[in-house]
Amino acid sequence: MGTVSKGLSLLGYFSRYRSEIGLSEMTRLSGMNKATVYRLLTELAEQGFVEQIGTGREYRLGPVFPRLAALREAAVPTREVAQKVLSGLCERTGETAHMSIRQGTTLSVVSFSYSALHGTRVTMEDAEQIAFHSTSSGHAVLAFSPPTFVDEILSGPLEKKTEQTETNPEIIRERLQEAARTCIAESVSGHEMDVHSHACPVFDARQGCYGAVAVAAPVARMTPDLQNTIRTEVLRSSLELTRLLGGFVPDTFKSKASELLGEPA
Amino acid sequence: MGTVSKGLSLLGYFSRYRSEIGLSEMTRLSGMNKATVYRLLTELAEQGFVEQIGTGREYRLGPVFPRLAALREAAVPTREVAQKVLSGLCERTGETAHMSIRQGTTLSVVSFSYSALHGTRVTMEDAEQIAFHSTSSGHAVLAFSPPTFVDEILSGPLEKKTEQTETNPEIIRERLQEAARTCIAESVSGHEMDVHSHACPVFDARQGCYGAVAVAAPVARMTPDLQNTIRTEVLRSSLELTRLLGGFVPDTFKSKASELLGEPA
DNA sequence: GTGGATCGGTTCATTATTTAAACCAAAGGT
DNA sequence: ACCTTTGGTTTAAATAATGAACCGATCCAC
Missing domain, CATH: 3.30.450.40 (GAF domain)
Structure with a gap:
């Protein structure tokens, strides 16, 4: 599995019932190393695919989705x-x-x-x-x-x-x-x-x-x-x-x- | 810039006016190597972030977006x-x-x-x-x-x-x-x-x-x-x-x- | 307060993945 | 029948990802 897949797979842990997930929890859920998860989340955050709430708090899905969903729906x-x-x-x-x-x-x-x-x-x-x-x-x-x-x-x-x-x-x-x-x-x-x-x-x-x-x-x-x-x-x-x-x-x-x-x- | 960022950046080339982009064109737009772009697109496709149309044809935004946008909007x-x-x-x-x-x-x-x-x-x-x-x-x-x-x-x-x-x-x-x-x-x-x-x-x-x-x-x-x-x-x-x-x-x-x-x- | 547990985040040598260039076969266009 | 461009594949070489250990801050029980 490539790195991009790993990164994207993290997004799969967000759901209607778990819309906000911390670093440790994400580490546990994914089974990957903490440093790895941290880097992946950081990259995802840079691109707006996740965002952090509060100072040093949990992550949630980012603001790109409304936009990309609109483009997808247009296509x-x-x-x-x-x-x-x-x-x-x-x-x-x-x-x-x-x-x-x-x-x-x-x-x-x-x-x-x-x-x-x-x-x-x-x-x-x-x-x-x-x-x-x-x-x-x-x-x-x-x-x-x-x-x-x-x-x-x-x-x-x-x-x-x-x-x-x-x-x-x-x-x-x-x-x-x-x-x-x-x-x-x-x-x-x-x-x-x-x-x-x-x-x-x-x-x-x-x-x-x-x-x-x-x-x-x-x-x-x-x-x-x-x-x-x-x-x-x-x-x-x-x-x-x-x-x-x-x-x-x-x-x-x-x-x-x-x-x-x-x-x- | 990490690999995940590179992969995600490809999604940025899709727009209202270019909803379908081929491998070569994506290579040109991104300035990356073709093999690189190919692998990135393949990984994105596996996760449903892009999809291919027809046999060996162009790529467009994938089916995950409606879903993730709905989750984002719920949060x-x-x-x-x-x-x-x-x-x-x-x-x-x-x-x-x-x-x-x-x-x-x-x-x-x-x-x-x-x-x-x-x-x-x-x-x-x-x-x-x-x-x-x-x-x-x-x-x-x-x-x-x-x-x-x-x-x-x-x-x-x-x-x-x-x-x-x-x-x-x-x-x-x-x-x-x-x-x-x-x-x-x-x-x-x-x-x-x-x-x-x-x-x-x-x-x-x-x-x-x-x-x-x-x-x-x-x-x-x-x-x-x-x-x-x-x-x-x-x-x-x-x-x-x-x-x-x-x-x-x-x-x-x-x-x-x-x-x-x-x-x- | 104090000690232990947990949190988010960081470091660095080791390792495994990604990259670039060249190469296919197939499809289009002239 | 040609030349170009397409999507896709291979390889050694280069680069980025990994994991374990390590911070300091916060939180909680005592």
Whole structure:
């Protein structure tokens, strides 16, 4: 791993719950030497990627992000596009729709949409990080990612989020194969109790899978009818998002999808 | 300069007008070796800070930015706060108000607000980069920055943006001293013809100057009365922004400001 | 107060990474 | 069919990163 990667990896420790981190803590979290972490943070601070608060206090994310995010959004209106597709998706299914994108070895929610149809719904948080092994989105991504990446994820610790979370790598692999066959990944109470979700992959410009779109519904509302609707709509949204975000769907996926949707390729 | 800084500096070449840059071009822009740039871009890409489009094509800003910007905004609601203060400022002055933040050796606009009072107005662009030597905002920042930073900026090339742009470092230094004395920097047609702007510094948590708030008006509308209003209001907004964004105003500045505003410190 | 633990920050010889220049193969343009 | 430029790769040589030990300041229990 190069030095730049090390530096950037530090940014990954900031989250909604830990927005301010001190030098010692960062050292512990990263497992690197204190002098190393100090230098990295100093360089990041010089460029505005982190900033210090108070005198000799903790670090937090810096002021460059609003600017760079604005430029990114100007170049690739992901958020806007995703929001549009998701609101349609949740309207047609009546359930919560969300999209997440892979960043390194984590998956994070970039956009979501709630339906007004029901009083209860699955709720999400912006920029929420979700696990690969316990979610349908995670499975959708893994099912279409290189084996080396799958190995990397499955060889790491697999947290038992709920009673129903599957933590056996072999069984997870079987599920991934199933997802690859059907183009759709499913998870029932694997990430949160009483949530049944369906997800499909989203591909980038190089036909690599870099994210997923999903619909999450309370288990109690899931009927065969609703499931059919969700399957069709999620898959359709996955194709649409890939196209709108400038990506390309691999041929194998495209032909299976067309078959499932009963449409010409 | 460390490797991390070099890597991050590459991100600075992306702009609203150049959202996609190839390897060769990046090599030229940065002045670094091609292999170096290639490795840096590869590492940035691994972490999602840049991404490639098509097969073996150009690079653009990556997908991490929406996420990190959301986290930054959750920790420090800069944009929201700035927007609020600026809209008040432009309402009271009847002219365009904007705030910019220093990032390395560039200054970029993070937020602005137009007045509905007049049919003509000074217009801005989001995430616009502005020069230090030719703008009131730039002068406001330099006037309260360490001498080493001022030297760095003034020893670089000073572009003649308009007929009236002052490019003589010595005269610029005099203007900076003037700005430090009065707490307010001024620029008449230095950046764009027929624009008269006033700016004040904004300080961070360590009492360092990291940005500026400014009001820009057409030269034709500038009267002594308006100028008085602007001076008072910009200065007041500068203190307010510093406070709301968690910064501290140096004592020397605070006392001068109180005097100018005719208020108790 | 006093002693110990922890904090942010610094130093320096050792070590490992980064760099530069030359070299590919492929794609475009003339 | 040529010359140029593109993205990408290799190598020894140079440079930057590392880790352990070391500061002084702060904090906390006693």
